[in-house]
Amino acid sequence: MLLVIVLGDGRRDDERDERARAAAPWLALAGPWLHVKGAGEIVVSLVRDRAGVATVDAAGAGPRDRLAAIVTCAEPAPVTADLVVFQRDGDGGDGDGGDDRWVAAFPGPPQPLRCGNRVVVPGAFRLTPGPTGRLDAIVCVAIDPDRPERAVDRAALARRGPHGPGLGCVAVAGDDAAP
Numbered sequence: 001m002l003l004v005i006v007l008g009d010g011r012r013d014d015e016r017d018e019r020a021r022a023a024a025p026w027l028a029l030a031g032p033w034l035h036v037k038g039a040g041e042i043v044v045s046l047v048r049d050r051a052g053v054a055t056v057d058a059a060g061a062g063p064r065d066r067l068a069a070i071v072t073c074a075e076p077a078p079v080t081a082d083l084v085v086f087q088r089d090g091d092g093g094d095g096d097g098g099d100d101r102w103v104a105a106f107p108g109p110p111q112p113l114r115c116g117n118r119v120v121v122p123g124a125f126r127l128t129p130g131p132t133g134r135l136d137a138i139v140c141v142a143i144d145p146d147r148p149e150r151a152v153d154r155a156a157l158a159r160r161g162p163h164g165p166g167l168g169c170v171a172v173a174g175d176d177a178a179p
Contacts, residue, residue, distance in 0.1 A: 042073040042115075042168035044141050049124070060175040061135060066124045071141050071168060073115035079148040081121055082110040086138040086162040086169075087130030102161035103131055110151035127172065135174030138162040 048058035049066040061067055069083055085107060088100035107125035127135045142152045145166035152166065162169050 042071050042141065042143065044139070044168040044170045045070050045118075046139060046170060046172065047120075059171065060173045061127050062175045063127065063129070063135060065175075066126060067139070067172075068124045069121040069139060069141055070118050071113070071115070071121060072117050072119070073143075073168075075115040075143070075148050077149060079113050079115060079143050080110045080151045081113040082142045082152050082154070082157075083107055083121055083123065083125070084140045084142055084154075084157060084162075085125070085127065086140065087134075087136065088132055089130075090132035102158075104154075104158035104161075106154060127174070129174075135172070137172045137174075138169050139172055140167050140169040142167050 045057045046059075046061075047068045047070060048055045048061055049068075050062065050064070056070075058065075058067070071081065073079070083106065085105045086102045087105070089103050090100055108123040111122045113119060113121065121141060127137055129135055130137065140162050142157055143166050144150050144152050157167075
């Protein structure tokens with residue numbers, strides 16, 4: 001069996017991603033980070049499928065792109081991983097556009113996972129425009145830091161947003177030039 005992965009889409013990802021981050025500075029809040037109590041770190045990255053071309057470690061995505069999360073973790077026992085996509089609500093509830101709140105979406109059910117290097121979290125997903133009309137998002141993999149075999153409390157996770165223990169995240173900039 002021969003597996004061929006073509007990387008890139010003909011454009012310079014670093015230049016496009018830099019422009020996207022400049023347009024949405026709050027994306028700098030997220031990066032590959034996670035602290036799971038007693039287990040070390042988990043690094044999250046994304047694979048983007050754009051019209052049949054796969055890009056590993058993609059930082060930008062368009063509305064028709066399919067995405068899959070990849071994690072690297074060292075937890076020795078099986079874990080239950082939950083994929084969550086956070087987007088800003090654009091208002092903060094006071095009408096001034098400041099102090100945005102996070103809106104959480106869960107693209108699928110929690111999945112059993114065995115940690116290792118670059119393990120694919122089952123399921124693919126697409127970004128949809130958030131409340132602000134943009135595709136910018138923070139994609140996270142959540143694992144309960146105290147009981148990794150148990151699914152996280154989704155309601156508590158949605159309230160706290162993309163930070164805190166048991167959460168590994170990566171920023172995704174909306175790509176207006178995507179087909």
